[in-house]
Amino acid sequence: MIKRHSHETESNENDRLTDFLLQQHLIERIQNHCQEYLQQASHIEEAFRDNDKILRCIDDRCPGGMHGAGSLILLPFEEAVATCQDMGVKAITSHVDCGAAAKYIKEHSLNPAEIEIIAMEYAKKLASAVNVPYAGHLSVVGSHAARVAYYDGTGRFDFSKLPEELPIGFSIDRAHLKPEYAVNTEARIAAQIMTSDHGYGQLITSDNPFIFVTIGDASRELPFEQLQDELKAGLGDFRDRIKIVGFEAGEIVADLK
């Protein structure tokens, strides 16, 4: 039995290494030449086009639309409602195996066995308060695969529009969130998950850090340099296990309006 268990562990570890290396070619480009790489990506503007405005988690397995951790479950409820209104969300989802819902349960001493029902009930209550439909409990496929988190000052970036060129990532909507919450709650959750055994754990090192891609919109007074400074100040304890890079997208977004 012990032997069989160790074989299973070994094959899981090999699977995780395969997942980790799958997008290595994209990661190296974005890590070393972020601005140049994204600037020359064909049809990068597609990643900024209008979306379905359905609120989803920041989780890398819930791409598309608008984003908030656990559909904003960690914000005070009235602030979550106001943020949804500001985002113009048209529907609200929850999802299976949500790290933000797990954090909420811990903070409120609720029963971890009820995580799915708690995530669903919260999203339904939020949808009702915002007066939009609840759009369902999304299933997710496999483990977290993100090597990056997008910290987006435009509020419209969607990596999944260009799957050949943009790595899978967490999506943090800094355009619609206060910096303290965006950094200390959402960006921190992404870094915590991916440096833990729920993510890539010890595969994340100073040579292969977890990458935050800040996406600036200088026309809204959110240049990427400012976003980088926010993250640097708030995530100092991750030190060399994260790297922060930047892309200025203001001109692209302005052209789409």
Ligand SMILES: [Zn+2]
């Ligand atoms: Zn989630």
